[in-house]
Amino acid sequence: MKKIIIIIIGIFLALGVFYFLKIPQSNNKAGLLPSPKPEKTTYNFLLLGFGGGVHEGTYLTDTIMVAHVDTKIKKATLFSIPRDLWVSLPTKSGADFHTKINAVYQLELFPKDYPDLKQTSTKIVVSQITGLPIDGYVSVNFEGFTKVIDILEGIDVEVKRSFTDLEYPIEGKEKELCDKETEDLFKKAEPFTTPGFNPEERNQLFKDEPKFEEFMKNATDSPELVFPCRYEKLEFKAGANHLDGTMALKFARSRHSPDDGGDFNRALRQQQVIEAIKNKVINLGFIPKIIPLMNEFKDDVKTDIGLNIIKKLISQADKVKEYKTTTFVLTDQNVLKNTISDDRQYILIPREGMDNWKGIQKIINSTSSASFK
Numbered sequence: 001m002k003k004i005i006i007i008i009i010g011i012f013l014a015l016g017v018f019y020f021l022k023i024p025q026s027n028n029k030a031g032l033l034p035s036p037k038p039e040k041t042t043y044n045f046l047l048l049g050f051g052g053g054v055h056e057g058t059y060l061t062d063t064i065m066v067a068h069v070d071t072k073i074k075k076a077t078l079f080s081i082p083r084d085l086w087v088s089l090p091t092k093s094g095a096d097f098h099t100k101i102n103a104v105y106q107l108e109l110f111p112k113d114y115p116d117l118k119q120t121s122t123k124i125v126v127s128q129i130t131g132l133p134i135d136g137y138v139s140v141n142f143e144g145f146t147k148v149i150d151i152l153e154g155i156d157v158e159v160k161r162s163f164t165d166l167e168y169p170i171e172g173k174e175k176e177l178c179d180k181e182t183e184d185l186f187k188k189a190e191p192f193t194t195p196g197f198n199p200e201e202r203n204q205l206f207k208d209e210p211k212f213e214e215f216m217k218n219a220t221d222s223p224e225l226v227f228p229c230r231y232e233k234l235e236f237k238a239g240a241n242h243l244d245g246t247m248a249l250k251f252a253r254s255r256h257s258p259d260d261g262g263d264f265n266r267a268l269r270q271q272q273v274i275e276a277i278k279n280k281v282i283n284l285g286f287i288p289k290i291i292p293l294m295n296e297f298k299d300d301v302k303t304d305i306g307l308n309i310i311k312k313l314i315s316q317a318d319k320v321k322e323y324k325t326t327t328f329v330l331t332d333q334n335v336l337k338n339t340i341s342d343d344r345q346y347i348l349i350p351r352e353g354m355d356n357w358k359g360i361q362k363i364i365n366s367t368s369s370a371s372f373k
């Protein structure tokens with residue numbers, strides 16, 4: 001089970017699977033056995049990582065991956081889906097509704113807040129995009145991710161190139177104003193952040209107070225300059241790095257480095273973290289360490305993977321070293337293109353056009369089929 005579970009759900013999300021091991025099986029009280037079905041040998045699992053806590057965007061899933069596993073030919077492929085992918089959701093009124101894919105999980109969790117949306121799920125949306133039927137999902141928040149790596153006593157990651165990120169957000173300081181001068185400028189700016197503000201009044205303030213004009217510009221373009229107390233400086237040196245849970249999370253989340261920034265580079269680093277955890281799990285023996293601590297993770301990890309699938313994966317434990325794996329990131333260099341939505345958001349859509357998933361499905365099918373020939 002070790003490597004397979006880890007590959008399937010991003011390794012650090014394996015906790016959700018272990019949680020189900022504590023659920024007793026139901027008995028066949030009627031004494032009847034179902035007709036035998038063809039043995040299932042391929043599985044697709046959805047991995048979701050979100051912030052958690054009480055800040056804005058608690059349930060935005062900035063990590064979205066699909067693991068395709070074939071137990072017959074012993075291979076696994078991990079696909080990363082960018083958070084800015086623009087997707088359509090069905091509505092009761094028939095009105096057009098699009099959103100970034102990282103918001104779908106939140107919409108799914110709180111349907112009463114979005115009464116016009118028909119019931120849907122991240123699994124359904126991802127299945128429509130990839131063409132892969134999703135057998136189950138695991139979601140984990142930042143705290144759960146950190147706990148797993150600390151239980152493993154850290155991971156070893158080979159950083160491809162050195163990078164510095166000056167805009168890594170500090171948890172709990174998202175609304176800090178940092179100093180009295182900034183607080184005063186912020187109060188002056190508030191009237192100009194709502195519809196219907198008077199542009200002449202703002203322009204006059206620009207003339208009278210040059211600092212105010214600079215504040216308004218930097219608050220959008222360079223928030224780390226205006227609110228320095230909200231951010232910390234991250235530095236990772238090229239080469240072997242041993243990371244505890246906190247640093248592994250920062251390595252996997254960082255996206256503002258001029259050298260290794262952006263969501264696509266971040267997705268590649270997340271896959272590096274998965275590989276590093278897999279290696280540690282195999283060496284240490286993860287199951288004895290994690291099962292006694294499962295109650296600690298009940299609020300951090302959610303999953304709907306059933307016991308029948310878990311048993312199948314467990315049966316693969318003795319074949320773990322025979323499995324081959326590969327990774328793939330959907331980017332604007334292969335199947336996607338950058339554009340702007342009608343409400344001026346930066347988004348990604350398929351090269352074939354909005355809501356046309358044929359190109360993505362084709363490359364996913366060819367990648368998962370051809371990687372191990």
